[in-house]
Amino acid sequence: MTTSPRTERRSALPLPLAGQPVFSFRFTPSPRGARLARRLASCQMDAWGWRYGTPAHDSVELxxxxxxxxxxxxxxVPGRDAELRLSREDGGRVRIEVSDARGERLPEARDAGPGEDGGRGLLLVAALAEEWGTAPRPGAPGKTVWAVVTTAPVRQ
Known part of the structure; x- marks a missing residue:
């Protein structure tokens, strides 16, 4: 008799938990990995009490x-993961950190021309975040781009 693999092993994904003040997740440097990071951030914000559709939840997710x-x-960088880290801070702030392996390519917020497809993402980050910036990646090559969002208190 065999048992289902689903009952034998636990998920390797970090499940969002309301009680933990920090959520950290490594993801593959691919569009699929970026989508998963966004989705898990959304789930973690909901677990912390900032429900789907609230300004804090939507700002962090974006x-x-x-x-x-x-x-x-x-x-x-092929073979190197990216990392997402969310921290719930005192005073109703959420710190977002996304790290990658390319330290020599620092982001810059710029106003893209009307014919360009991209280039406006950091302008959105600057508009939604209280503050944002870059730092060397701690303990690994690369950089961390961080942003802080001030949130309304969680209603229980």
Whole structure:
């Protein structure tokens, strides 16, 4: 008699938990990895009490989507993962960090021309975040792009 693999092994994904103040997840530098990072950030915000459709939830989700897309588009190094880290801070702030392996390619917010398809993502990040910036990636090659979102208190 065999048992289902589903009952024998636990998921390797970090499941969003309301009690943990930090959520960290490594993802492949691919569009699929960026989508997964955005989705898990959305689930974690909901677990922390910022429900789907609230301004805080939507701002964090959009910022993660932009930073993760930039990481897999401009910061991709074959064989090296990107990383998402969300931190719930005192005072109703959420810190978002997305790290990639390309430290020599720093992001810049610029106003793209009318004929360009991209180039506006960091302008969205700057508009939604209280502050944002870059830092060297701690303990690994590359960089971390971070943003801080001030949120309304969670209603229980």
């Amino acid at each position: 910022i993660v989507a932009e930073l993760a897309a930039n990481a897999v588009t401009h910061g991709r």
